[in-house]
Amino acid sequence: MAWFKKDKSAEGKRFKIPEGLWLKCDSCKEVVYRKEIEKNAKVCPKCNYHFPISIGERISLMLDEGSFKEWDAGLSPMDPLNFKDSVRYRDRIKTAQDKTRQREAMVIGEGTINHLPVVLGVFNFSYMGGSMGSVVGEKILRAAEKAAGRRWPLIIVSSSGGARMQEGILSLMQMAKTSAAVARLAEARVPFFSILADPTFGGVTASFAMLGDIIIAEPKALIGFAGARVIEQTIKQQLPEGFQRSEFLLDHGMIDLILERKKLKQTLAKLLTFFSA
Amino acid sequence: MKDHLDFEKPIVEFEEKIEKLKPFAKTDPLIHREIEVLEKKAQEVLAEIFAKLTPWQRTQLARHPNRPNTLDYIAFMIHDFVELHGDRLYGDDHAIVGGVGIFRNRPVVIIGHQKGRSVKERIDRNFGMPHPEGYRKALRLMRQAEKFMKPVITFIDTPGAYPGIGAEERGQAEAIARNLIEMSRLAVPIVSIVIGEGGSGGALALGVGDRILMLEHSIYSVISPEGCAAILWNDSAKAPDAADVLKMTAKDLRSLGVIDEIVPEPVGGAHKDPPQMAEILEKAIESQLAKLDGLKTDDLLEQRYQKFKKMGVFGEDLVP
Ligand SMILES: [Zn+2]
Numbered sequence: 001m002a003w004f005k006k007d008k009s010a011e012g013k014r015f016k017i018p019e020g021l022w023l024k025c026d027s028c029k030e031v032v033y034r035k036e037i038e039k040n041a042k043v044c045p046k047c048n049y050h051f052p053i054s055i056g057e058r059i060s061l062m063l064d065e066g067s068f069k070e071w072d073a074g075l076s077p078m079d080p081l082n083f084k085d086s087v088r089y090r091d092r093i094k095t096a097q098d099k100t101r102q103r104e105a106m107v108i109g110e111g112t113i114n115h116l117p118v119v120l121g122v123f124n125f126s127y128m129g130g131s132m133g134s135v136v137g138e139k140i141l142r143a144a145e146k147a148a149g150r151r152w153p154l155i156i157v158s159s160s161g162g163a164r165m166q167e168g169i170l171s172l173m174q175m176a177k178t179s180a181a182v183a184r185l186a187e188a189r190v191p192f193f194s195i196l197a198d199p200t201f202g203g204v205t206a207s208f209a210m211l212g213d214i215i216i217a218e219p220k221a222l223i224g225f226a227g228a229r230v231i232e233q234t235i236k237q238q239l240p241e242g243f244q245r246s247e248f249l250l251d252h253g254m255i256d257l258i259l260e261r262k263k264l265k266q267t268l269a270k271l272l273t274f275f276s277a
Numbered sequence: 278m279k280d281h282l283d284f285e286k287p288i289v290e291f292e293e294k295i296e297k298l299k300p301f302a303k304t305d306p307l308i309h310r311e312i313e314v315l316e317k318k319a320q321e322v323l324a325e326i327f328a329k330l331t332p333w334q335r336t337q338l339a340r341h342p343n344r345p346n347t348l349d350y351i352a353f354m355i356h357d358f359v360e361l362h363g364d365r366l367y368g369d370d371h372a373i374v375g376g377v378g379i380f381r382n383r384p385v386v387i388i389g390h391q392k393g394r395s396v397k398e399r400i401d402r403n404f405g406m407p408h409p410e411g412y413r414k415a416l417r418l419m420r421q422a423e424k425f426m427k428p429v430i431t432f433i434d435t436p437g438a439y440p441g442i443g444a445e446e447r448g449q450a451e452a453i454a455r456n457l458i459e460m461s462r463l464a465v466p467i468v469s470i471v472i473g474e475g476g477s478g479g480a481l482a483l484g485v486g487d488r489i490l491m492l493e494h495s496i497y498s499v500i501s502p503e504g505c506a507a508i509l510w511n512d513s514a515k516a517p518d519a520a521d522v523l524k525m526t527a528k529d530l531r532s533l534g535v536i537d538e539i540v541p542e543p544v545g546g547a548h549k550d551p552p553q554m555a556e557i558l559e560k561a562i563e564s565q566l567a568k569l570d571g572l573k574t575d576d577l578l579e580q581r582y583q584k585f586k587k588m589g590v591f592g593e594d595l596v597p
Contacts, residue, residue, distance in 0.1 A: 073596040080533065080590035081524045085509040134589030141586060163478075163499050165508065168524050169535050172499040173588040175478060176485045179457035180585045187462070203499070205450035206438075206478040211458050225449040225478075226440030230504075234440050244445060254448050 025049055027220060041261045050198060050218045050261055055107050055122045058157060062265050063111035063120065070109040072142055075135045077104060081168045089166040096127045104135040105160070108143040110152070114269040116276060119147040121156040130160035132204055133167040137174025140208060144181035148188040153272060157195040158209045162202020175207035182211045191275045193268065196223050196246070196255070214271060215255040216264070217246035282337045284326055288545065291319035323545050330494070333517035335526050336502060338494040339473045343548035345555065347374055347389030347432040350472065353555030355380055355387055363414060367447060370411030371402045372435070375418040380430065381563055386422035388415045388483060389432030392473070406439035409452035412482050416456050419463055428466040428566055431483040436501060438479030453482040460485035461585065462578060466569035468562055470540070471495045487581050488565040489535065491527035492558070493542040497535075498525035535588060538565070
């Protein structure tokens with residue numbers, strides 16, 4: 001909890017829509033009044049586009065006020081491959097840590113929703129694209145194991161480009177590791193809610209994130225296995241309008257529902273009541 | 278199609294010379310002697326080249342057009358093989374083959390990626406890049422193995438899962454994820470072998486085994502060297518550099534604790550002597566299956582869980 005109060009100013013600023021009274025929406029390109037967006041959980045009032053929000057904001061939208069306690073904050077990334085391209089992986093970590101004031105691309109912990117206890121994990125896309133390396137995989141596994149042990153539902157909010165290339169094969173193996181953890185949770189008959197925010201791709205969708213008992217996406221979020229650029233280069237044609245958006249996934253039967261951010265907590269509360277009854 | 282790699286060229290030249298001389302060897306003892314010298318030289322050069330293969334050269338070997346593939350190994354080591362088709366949901370993906378048969382007196386289910394060799398077959402098999410229906414066929418066969426309590430052998434050899442419109446529409450991510458979770462708790466032994474190219478999630482979707490083996494010159498990576506180079510340097514021609522930094526050789530994976538065993542290849546690579554390769558591999562699989570035989574299902578599943586749980590490298594401090 002402490003981290004989130006402490007980090008709120010820095011984090012909040014990072015995600016704050018550029019200064020000025022007006023801003024242009026990324027999605028509909030309409031110019032909207034900034035305050036209106038802030039008031040609206042950072043959702044465009046014109047087109048319902050969900051702007052990225054910080055982990056702190058996410059938690060306060062989903063959990064009862066002040067109920068969140070972070071777990072395993074001491075887990076930090078290493079550089080097992082001694083990976084270097086133009087920049088060393090170690091330096092990329094440092095930059096991401098300085099920028100986000102978090103050790104890794106995910107925060108896990110416990111909290112309550114309408115007084116019902118849950119285990120919550122949230123990705124931070126601004127930390128190396130929310131990529132999943134050893135730490136993220138370990139956090140998901142620990143969150144799932146504790147959720148199974150305490151019989152508290154697990155909720156993970158994903159926003160990730162996929163596996164973290166800089167940890168090579170070890171990040172690929174996090175897909176198997178997190179999926180195995182979800183299997184254990186399922187055996188304990190504890191529900192897993194997977195929430196997909198913009199964007200969620202690659203090794204994250206192709207593992208735990210598509211394995212929720214309930215899968216919820218934010219409106220217009222980009223969700224898929226391969227990125228649009230890779231697909232376009234492979235098939236040498238343009239992708240149809242709306243391809244890989246939440247609405248496309250819903251149409252193709254891949255997710256349970258699309259929920260606006262503001263309605264997430266109340267719907268989760270209903271589901272929690274169902275699963276705990 | 279050229280069927281040798283650039284670094285194999287010196288050896289190919291020796292081989293061609295020897296072939297030309299052979300007709301005269303019987304009548305001319307001098308030529309016979311000459312052939313012996315050339316053969317010895319060729320072996321030395323081969324050993325020299327293979328002693329210092331770069332990761333990129335290994336990548337090329339792993340993708341070698343003549344490298345034995347899943348159906349080759351099935352032909353060598355599985356008796357009474359019956360190929361089974363389709364996912365019962367949408368279609369039959371030719372990029373993954375599977376079926377049942379007898380491996381050394383042991384009924385097994387065998388599943389593997391199939392890249393194809395001729396141009397026509399490569400196209401038919403989509404170059405070994407599966408669609409969701411391929412993974413769902415694999416899962417259907419694995420569940421069948423579980424129902425009838427037969428071990429599963431999987432052969433991994435793919436550039437990756439296919440990135441296309443239909444694949445996304447039919448849930449490529451879900452299909453891979455589903456295989457990962459179901460393999461993690463499949464109640465029969467699974468032995469997975471990377472025989473060529475282990476390309477990312479599309480490879481792992483057949484790779485959640487109790488034992489993971491890699492052939493000496495195979496590769497296994499989170500991203501292809503070309504894809505990695507395109508991201509890092511905006512230039513897929515820098516793939517050889519990416520192959521270095523990604524640490525994707527069998528030796529690398531062994532030292533990172535990801536695989537259990539490196540299966541040695543004949544000198545010059547698996548394609549130089551496929552029957553010998555199959556024999557070596559068959560022995561390796563048999564000895565791994567034998568070790569898994571005696572395990573109770575609960576122990577088998579617990580060991581599999583612990584195996585993947587351990588994967589990863591991170592630090593941990595106590596945070597006040
Ligand atoms: Zn808008």
